[in-house]
């Protein structure tokens with residue numbers, strides 16, 4: 001059922017409630033007392049059960065947040081989005097400067113900003129092969145599996161426990177499968193990921209325990225697998241589908257599958273995204289677009305995209321959102337930061353850029369307009385969210 005009909009039914013049913021469900025609000029419902037009547041805001045046009053988010057680097061953007069004097073960036077971030085993902089603040093290299101040290105300063109600042117702006121937070125990420133601190137890289141050279149498990153369990157229980165009740169979705173395991181073009185093809189990253197490497201005899205057992213430790217630390221958080229090049233039905237998502245079934249069969253509290261959706265106009269758009277989402281949803285999982293951006297190869301000597309490139313970018317963002325809107329299990333749609341000046345893309349993909357929905361002066365791009373229109377169409381008859 002298209003979400004639009006369902007959300008109308010939900011809206012009608014909810015209106016009939018005599019007493020709002022205390023403390024239980026849909027993903028995007030604004031708590032009482034919060035008013036943002038801006039009809040041109042993504043969060044205000046989204047279905048009540050779809051969080052619309054952005055990544056944000058708390059250390060760079062939110063450490064000196066003053067609600068009485070927000071920066072323009074902070075104003076747009078709060079007005080447009082109902083969910084935040086820490087771009088870097090909850091990764092190992094930010095949280096764990098030393099084996100016996102946890103530094104929550106910037107992550108706490110991000111969570112505080114989110115609370116002040118009636119936003120939810122997606123935790124990112126508890127297990128990854130990248131952005132681990134030097135001490136992990138060094139120590140893992142000699143880890144036994146038991147030693148790796150001890151370090152990982154302490155991290156997960158401490159970090160998830162620290163944010164208990166404040167994170168609605170966690171990317172527990174990030175980018176744990178190689179790509180077809182990597183040495184060995186699509187298989188678990190038992191070389192690049194230090195924890196999977198130490199436990200290469202039973203990596204799925206480690207993953208199942210990682211999800212269990214996170215669940216015990218915060219039973220309310222929905223626990224995700226998350227990866228790039230995982231938008232359509234392909235060899236990588238086939239592997240994730242099989243892993244998801246195995247984890248569920250083991251009783252692991254896997255709750256969701258996230259497709260990062262880092263797209264480029266260099267390549268086509270994989271139209272099997274909705275089909276892919278539907279098969280994970282059929283397992284009883286939530287699905288999400290977790291890191292959407294659409295980078296544009298900038299033509300030689302050009303500082304900006306052509307009109308055709310801008311139109312295609314708009315179509316791609318909107319296609320990602322439509323697939324999410326068409327699958328009820330899609331719980332969140334997150335863009336990987338804005339404006340373009342904050343984007344990771346130019347540093348990693350020289351010659352590509354203009355990837356986010358906002359220009360550097362915070363002018364919304366056609367991609368923003370297309371997403372706002374799709375959200376508005378998906379919630380017919382509902383006034384801007386109050």
Ligand code: G3I
Nearest residue numbers: 087088089093094124130131174228260262291336343344
């Ligand atoms: O923290 C240092 C800072 O002290 C130093 O001054 C600065 C100099 O450039 O570098 C800072 O580290 C940067 C780090 O982000 C901040 O934590 C690294 O240089 C930079 O390479 C790193 O990039 C991040 C990248 O992950 C690392 O792989 C991007 O900001 C971030 O957007 C990107 O996000 C990932 C997701 O987590 C997972 N999915 C893919 C996505 C894109 O790679």
